[in-house]
Amino acid sequence: MDTPETPDSELVSRTQAGDARAFDELVVRFSPRLYGLVYNMTASHEDTNDLLQDIFAKAYRSIKGFQGKSAFYTWMHTIAVNMTINFLKKRNRRKTMSLDDVDSGILSDPDFIKATSHGDPSQDANLVELQKKLNESMLKLSHEHRAVVTMFDIQGMPHAEIAKILKISEGTVRSRLFYAHRQLQNHLQEFMKH
Amino acid sequence: MDSEESISKLLRLKRYEQPRPDYFEDFLAEFQLRQRAEVIHRPFWNIAWDRFSSLFSPLPSMRLVAASSFAAAVIATGVTLNWSSQEAKTSPATWNLSSAAQTRLESAPSPFTAPKKRVSSLQYVLPTRPTGYASARSF
Numbered sequence: 001m002d003t004p005e006t007p008d009s010e011l012v013s014r015t016q017a018g019d020a021r022a023f024d025e026l027v028v029r030f031s032p033r034l035y036g037l038v039y040n041m042t043a044s045h046e047d048t049n050d051l052l053q054d055i056f057a058k059a060y061r062s063i064k065g066f067q068g069k070s071a072f073y074t075w076m077h078t079i080a081v082n083m084t085i086n087f088l089k090k091r092n093r094r095k096t097m098s099l100d101d102v103d104s105g106i107l108s109d110p111d112f113i114k115a116t117s118h119g120d121p122s123q124d125a126n127l128v129e130l131q132k133k134l135n136e137s138m139l140k141l142s143h144e145h146r147a148v149v150t151m152f153d154i155q156g157m158p159h160a161e162i163a164k165i166l167k168i169s170e171g172t173v174r175s176r177l178f179y180a181h182r183q184l185q186n187h188l189q190e191f192m193k194h
Numbered sequence: 195m196d197s198e199e200s201i202s203k204l205l206r207l208k209r210y211e212q213p214r215p216d217y218f219e220d221f222l223a224e225f226q227l228r229q230r231a232e233v234i235h236r237p238f239w240n241i242a243w244d245r246f247s248s249l250f251s252p253l254p255s256m257r258l259v260a261a262s263s264f265a266a267a268v269i270a271t272g273v274t275l276n277w278s279s280q281e282a283k284t285s286p287a288t289w290n291l292s293s294a295a296q297t298r299l300e301s302a303p304s305p306f307t308a309p310k311k312r313v314s315s316l317q318y319v320l321p322t323r324p325t326g327y328a329s330a331r332s333f
Contacts, residue, residue: 020229024222024225024226027221027222027225028218028222031218031221031222032218035213035217035218035221036209039211039213040208040211045213049221052221053221053224053225053228056225057225057228057229057232060229064245099211100211100212100213101211101212101214102210102211102212103210103211103212105210106207106210109207109210111203111204111206111207112207115203115204115207130207131211134204134205134207134208135208138208149205153201153202153205153206154205154206154208154209156206178198181197181198181201181202184201184205185197185201188201188204191204192197192200192201192204
């Protein structure tokens with residue numbers, strides 16, 4: 001029988017009491033999700049790695065001030081989004097991509113098959129083309145719109161959670177999503193004609 | 195199909211972009227290494243500020259108070275240290291006193307070294323009459 005997972009709040013309390021191993025557990029727990037958030041905003045594996053290290057270092061330094069008024073999950077995401085947006089503002093127009101490999105599971109995904117059925121019959125070529133096009137389109141969005149699209153469409157987070165993380169209203173989240181989707185549709189027309 | 199929905203489906207395909215499988219294990223190891231390095235190389239004032247500000251972090255106004263008092267403490271410490279070092283360098287009274295004391299110390303015989311005279315006049319044969327028994331009038 002599996003032992004139940006230690007709650008985040010307990011790991012946070014232990015970290016606040018000086019147990020560094022408890023924070024290591026939080027790093028293991030949150031790094032895949034935060035990686036996805038930062039990676040989809042930067043479109044660069046190297047930048048994501050460096051930023052993620054800085055994000056956890058910052059969280060570790062500030063964890064004594066975490067009072068538990070929001071979920072630790074929300075608190076971590078807020079730090080990650082703010083630091084990523086600040087980083088992107090400094091990076092400015094340098095938009096070189098260093099993309100991760102795409103899991104082969106995508107080839108059997110019905111949405112991928114539908115999206116790429118129009119062009120080259122070679123799925124590998126379609127895959128490369130789609131990945132490149134998706135990332136280019138994302139980079140055309142403003143940092144704030146990209147953050148909302150990443151959390152809602154790619155990570156599947158609800159509007160309310162995104163609103164808490166960004167400290168904006170749910171209405172603003174919805175309007176940013178609407179605007180971002182309209183922009184993305186223009187760039188991704190060729191994959192949407194079905 | 196609704197275009198909103200189809201764009202969402204396309205974007206969802208980005209979930210398949212993943213780092214190499216052992217990336218997250220290496221990530222933790224790298225994090226631990228960086229943390230240790232940071233503890234060693236971080237300046238003292240930076241660590242002190244982090245500790246100090248974390249006490250006030252839930253309240254933004256208190257953070258401002260904390261920042262002001264921390265800055266005041268740092269400036270006061272710097273001014274005091276600077277002032278005392280300046281005073282030590284320039285004050286003639288202090289200099290004279292310390293150099294005089296140093297001279298005295300150098301010229302005073304050390305209580306732990308035997309006088310040279312006594313070393314040269316060491317005697318291994320006792321005198322015929324012990325000095326303690328000598329009469330005051332005896333020449």
